[in-house]
Amino acid sequence: MTHAVIKDVLAGRYAVGESITVKGWIRTRRDSKAGISFLAIHDGSCFDAVQAVAPSDLPNYEAEVKRLTTSCSVAVTGTVARSEGQGQAFELQATVVEVLGWVENPDTYPMAPKRHSMEYLREHAHLRARTNIMGAVTRVRHCLAQAVHRFFHEQGYYWISTPIITGSDAEGAGEMFRISTLDLENLPRTDKGNIDYSKDFFGKETFLTVSGQLNGETYACAMSKIYTFGPTFRAENSNTSRHLAEFWMIEPEVAFAELKDIAQLAEDMLKYVCKAVLTERADDMAFFAERIDPTAVTRLQQLVDSSFVRMDYTDAIEILKTCGKKFEYPVEWGVDLQSEHERYLAEEHIGAPIIMQNYPKDIKAFYMRLNADGKTVAAMDVLAPGIGEIIGGSQREERLEEFDKRLAEMGLDKEDYSWYRDLRRYGTVPHAGFGLGFERLVSYVTGVGNVRDVIAFPRTPGNAEF
RNA sequence: UCCCUAGUAGCUCAGUUGGUUAGAGCGGCGGACUGUUAAUCCGUAGGUCACUGGUUCGAGUCCAGUCUGGGGAGCCA
DSSP: OOEEOHHHHHTTOSOTTOEEEEEEEEEEEEEOTTSEEEEEEEOSSSSSOEEEEEETTSTTTTTTGGGOOTTOEEEEEEEEEEOSSSSOSEEEEEEEEEEEEOOSOTTTOSOOSSOOOHHHHHHTTTTGGGSHHHHHHHHHHHHHHHHHHHHHHHTTOEEOOOOSEEOOOOOOSSOOOEEOOSOTTSOOBOTTSSBOGGGSTTSSOEEEOSOSHHHHHHHHHHHSEEEEEEEEEOOOOOOSTTOOSEEEEEEEEEETOOHHHHHHHHHHHHHHHHHHHHHHOHHHHHHHHHHTOTTHHHHHHHHHHSOOEEEEHHHHHHHHHHSOOOOSSOOOTTSOOOHHHHHIIIIIIISSOEEEEEEEGGGSOTTBOBOTTSSEEEEEEEEETTTEEEEEEEEBOOOHHHHHHHHHHTTOOGGGGHHHHHHHHSSOOOEEEEEEEHHHHHHHHHOOSOGGGSSSSOOBTTBOOO
16 A cells, blocks of 8 residues: 655645555544544644544444544555545545554643643653644754755855864864763873873864864865855853754855855845745745744745845944934944844844944954954854844955964964964965854744754753753 | 743643632543534543742741743853
8 A cells, every 4th residue: 555645645646536545643633423533644744734534434443543642653544535624625534544553641641732832842852843833843944954955056065074073172163062082080190180181082182063164164275165064062051042052053165255255145045045945835834924923924035035234333333323222231333232232233223134244353253354444354244133143254364474463462372273374375265154053044934933942952051851 | 150030730821918628721531413623512530839948827829048941131153
């Protein structure tokens, strides 16, 4: 018997009268006065469940069919039929209902067919995958990931798998998780009494990566256009709806590119992936618009149709100073923009994503390229309404002299950046790139307000369950 | 890490100035009903009121501490 995917059954890919088998989990069972039962079965292939009609003359009707509850697994064989009821075009007239797995105690099964809080679902991360909302998130996340790869591939980029384990402790993007095979109860010591990392697995201190950027630059300075897409780790004690200790990041790096080029790249990429979701996951987006965020679909459509506003940091400061709004943190040229400032600009002043450019050098990283004014660097952030910074990027300092000056200013040791400096010594070229937090993108697209609910098993301070 | 806030049935919540036996909806279970869309109707079971200590004749309610969650901030993606 053909094992049919529910998506195909609902799309009419099987002829009326054809006998097929669907396999999945019960969403709801409704018993009708006619002495028949309606089973809503989902298998993850699409948002909707298929309806199987189980007649009372099935041999196991009383003993099994009428005892089915939410999340029992079944294999239902039947003939495809046009539905007599409303709400679906096709349904299955069941001839065999085989129960594969019971729910052993329906009274305490955690996922009742009703609305649960996101916090409750998070505590049952292994079972929340069976809910409507997590199914929709999972499909949209997949759609976005595929669209990201497709976008870069079509533009001639190579996907580089940069290392997850790094010996470079100078990446400067945040606190790192140490990895080690040393016996914590009995650490080897040097003569001076320090921990002897030469005895560790790699013969030196190693960490989980906080960014693939520096590695990515080496390949951009050879392959011209590359991107990374992989897990990233930050050991910061950040407890917000926008931070994870383990998250996925997309980092394109482009040779022969300036700041304006990657600003355009960021805009093109965001529009491309949003368009993909609108066309490929209309079913899931309709659900988000209905249940999570009424503007979910219109917001994406507007993003696709708009052109992002470019704004210089210096001009943003002027706007904030003269807009008449009171801010908790005072605004002055040279200070970093606070969340409240970014929110005002993106949500109230513009009402759409903003590309903020050319920040003061003192509030930005060592590798960003110094502008001609000597005060600002070629950095850019994409600020999205509702979520804030979704992308951060810059043109990199490719001039060795300027780079060394900057290291010295910031009190950093040249020796720690020897291979990174080599890129500036041997055939250096202007290049630029950015980092996109993938969970922040999924959160923005779906309207699901917490990044912990758009990744399967979130890792946050104090929480690594499952 | 800081500020604010919450924790009551399997889930979502109500519970008055501290006062008799802590309630509802959903879900579960039992029953009714000629095709239902989170069906409907009737019945029924289900509670260490997060934990520890304190105030009081009396605490779900007031106080202190702890744990856990949420919102905001910082750091950032």
